Amino acid sequence: MKLRTSRGLVAIALGTALVLSGCASGDGGSASPSATESAAANDTGVPTEADIAALDSVVVTGTDGDATLAFDKGLTVSTTTSKVVTEGDGDEVAEGDLVTMQYIVYQGSSAELLGSTWTDDAAESFTVGDASYELLNDALIGQKVGAQVLVAFPSQEDDQTTDTRVNLIQIVSTKDVPDRAEGEAVTPAEGLPVVTLDDTGKPSIDIPEGYADPTELVVQTLIKGSGPEVTADQTVTTQYTGWTLDGESFDSSWENGAPATFPLSGVIEGWTTGLTGQTVGSQVLLVVPAALAYGAEASETNPLAGKTLVFVVDILDAS
The missing domain is CATH 3.10.50.40 (Chitinase A; domain 3)
Incomplete structure (x- = not known):
């Protein structure tokens, strides 16, 4: 699952390829006569x-x-x-x-x-x-x-x-950069999904029984960091986990092994709006209505479309 709604940066996932969104032609010239040999698939990961x-x-x-x-x-x-x-x-x-x-x-x-x-x-x-x-x-x-x-x-x-x-x-x-939020704990409003952190800072979520889909974005600071305020045109480095309202996790930087970096101009609207104005070092709970995530209407091509999503985001850096 990608949080981005558009390409945003030139390259999206180097795990797949350094694919540029804007392609330009160049004059790739000639090198030595024996420049290449056809390479068969290599499952060892060791260059031949x-x-x-x-x-x-x-x-x-x-x-x-x-x-x-x-x-x-x-x-x-x-x-x-x-x-x-x-x-x-x-x-x-x-x-x-x-x-x-x-x-x-x-x-x-x-x-x-x-x-x-x-x-x-x-x-x-x-x-x-x-x-x-x-x-x-x-x-x-x-x-x-x-x-x-x-x-x-x-x-x-x-x-x-x-x-x-x-x-x-x-x-x-x-x-x-730190690997988790650091700052002053904030007591959340009653009735919201409850966040619990393990010893490493990795969050889990408990959705209250009968919790209703909000009609507007819910933004709750859980830890108030002492860094500068984040602006909408910045790129942020975060630890995050996302859940659907049934408590099922669909994406997590914690599971991916390292914090993730996103331009706030290239993520879902709920992230752009919810993180703008927060301070670096903060941890933020976002409850994002479908219209501010992947669209209000369900889609066969995107299982998250039409769903309210819950995120816990640690803002580790902004630039």
Whole structure:
């Protein structure tokens, strides 16, 4: 389940692919004559000699937003393969850090440029360890701010064929963020869903018997953080769990292994409205009517449409 209602950021899920929402064509040039070999499916997760040779064939020209990649059309890899192009000299990336990166992405089959976060002014941030970004976790852990890393991986296309994405990623910054809300406890209003935290801060929910669907968004601060107020145009890093009114959890960053980062302009309206004005460090209970979530009408394609949703959100960072 994705909280976003639209693409919002240039890339949505690196666990699937670094797929850019706005595609531009580029001049993917030619590299060495033996640039690539066709790669069969690789279930081991370990790059083959052919994978390594394919990535070695990629020529990087320029730096930062002026960088371009050149390689022969038809480049393929059988599994995620990475290579450090330029070493960084800043802080080292560690698991649990909030990393911000810029990147360009090319299509392996055509050697064409698909897009650039530099061009779109849309730097991407994620928490290292987030399962949604599993393709990048190993490639970036231990690198330093400023490093440029080539990452190529197989990607399933819309027509169910498989192509390869070739990406040049530059680490812009890394930041240590807490993994749970920290602040002053707030006594909630009576009659609301009851939130209980375990020793790690992971929430569970108890929906009162007979609790009626609210007609308006319910926003209840449970922990008041001491950080700055969140604005609607910011990107937030959160721990969260979502439930339907029958108490069934449908999504949780706690289960995904790391906090998740979202632009507030690209999530459901209940999140945008409910988190704007809250302070960093806070924990917030949201009861979101269907109209402010995935639509008031039920849908065969989205099982959450037509349903009131309950969220507990820890706001860990905003930028």
